[in-house]
Amino acid sequence: MKKPSKELAPSDNGSVDLDAEFRASNIKEVLDKLDLELIGLKPVKTRIRETAALLLVDRVRKKLDLTAGAPSLHMCFTGNPGTGKTTVALRMSEILHRLGYVREGHLVSVTRDDLVGQYIGHTAPKTKEVLKKAMGGVLFIDEAYYLYKPENERDYGAESIEILLQTMENNREDLVVILAGYKDRMDKFFHSNPGMRSRIAHHIDFPDYSADELLAIAKLMLAAQNYRLSPEGENAFGEYIRLRMKLEHFANARSIRNALDRARLRQANRLFGGAKKNLSRIDLMTIEAEDIRASRVFKEGAVDLDGDEGANQIPPAN
Numbered sequence: 001m002k003k004p005s006k007e008l009a010p011s012d013n014g015s016v017d018l019d020a021e022f023r024a025s026n027i028k029e030v031l032d033k034l035d036l037e038l039i040g041l042k043p044v045k046t047r048i049r050e051t052a053a054l055l056l057v058d059r060v061r062k063k064l065d066l067t068a069g070a071p072s073l074h075m076c077f078t079g080n081p082g083t084g085k086t087t088v089a090l091r092m093s094e095i096l097h098r099l100g101y102v103r104e105g106h107l108v109s110v111t112r113d114d115l116v117g118q119y120i121g122h123t124a125p126k127t128k129e130v131l132k133k134a135m136g137g138v139l140f141i142d143e144a145y146y147l148y149k150p151e152n153e154r155d156y157g158a159e160s161i162e163i164l165l166q167t168m169e170n171n172r173e174d175l176v177v178i179l180a181g182y183k184d185r186m187d188k189f190f191h192s193n194p195g196m197r198s199r200i201a202h203h204i205d206f207p208d209y210s211a212d213e214l215l216a217i218a219k220l221m222l223a224a225q226n227y228r229l230s231p232e233g234e235n236a237f238g239e240y241i242r243l244r245m246k247l248e249h250f251a252n253a254r255s256i257r258n259a260l261d262r263a264r265l266r267q268a269n270r271l272f273g274g275a276k277k278n279l280s281r282i283d284l285m286t287i288e289a290e291d292i293r294a295s296r297v298f299k300e301g302a303v304d305l306d307g308d309e310g311a312n313q314i315p316p317a318n
Contacts, residue, residue: 038084039213074201085142093138111143128163145181229287237292
């Protein structure tokens with residue numbers, strides 16, 4: 001009678017210093033940069049740190065011959081515009097590169113127009129050219145749901161999706177694809193494309209910012225350009241944010257950036273037309289309340305005409 005085989009015990013004659021590996025990878029620098037660049041987004045940052053930990057442990061396991069299947073790294077980022085999805089994708093590409101999961105670590109950001117052609121025979125070369133540029137790094141496809149338009153019989157998005165699926169499966173060790181868009185539309189996209197759903201392992205939802213977070217973001221944006229809000233200007237901008245959030249087409253940090261651009265324009269006109277001609281450094285840096293309150297948001301309860309109107313508008317599906 002054949003004796004039952006004895007289960008092999010894992011070898012314990014090897015070890016690895018996880019802290020040393022973490023320091024050597026330099027991914028802490030990237031994670032710290034992400035904290036500095038982005039206000040809030042705690043659940044997003046937590047998921048990125050968890051993913052980085054998974055990849056670091058996977059790498060040290062290989063050093064001890066603890067083989068496992070290569071982790072699936074394709075991702076989906078969902079949320080409204082201006083919530084930091086592109087910035088997080090850029091930092092994710094750096095983490096993947098530093099841990100050795102992609103060769104180059106560059107980010108190629110595209111939309112449907114970069115992938116899908118307008119006539120027969122045009123889509124395949126366009127999609128393959130984008131994939132060629134992205135190899136060794138991360139391909140970020142914004143508003144990815146526009147790739148699928150079943151109501152249009154002459155649409156070539158399905159051809160691009162098929163090429164993407166093949167490449168995502170066959171080049172898992174040389175390319176990471178991140179799809180991005182509104183959550184409800186991405187859910188519908190995945191429902192219609194089960195092949196794509198099965199290849200996406202990490203789904204991360206980006207919440208909208210609070211009014212306090214948006215004010216902190218505004219101050220960071222201004223500081224990066226050597227501007228600042230006066231105390232009265234800060235109060236006015238906090239009020240502006242709360243009013244703007246209630247209006248149409250609000251796009252989080254994108255709307256804040258546009259509002260600050262307009263405030264800087266008004267500040268320049270105020271300084272140029274003012275009686276004071278000998279301006280100090282503080283004069284040139286400071287955004288005052290009047291530069292904020294000139295907005296139509298205060299005067300008419302409407303968005304400014306030259307800014308971000310339509311930034312968060314969802315066009316019709318067709």
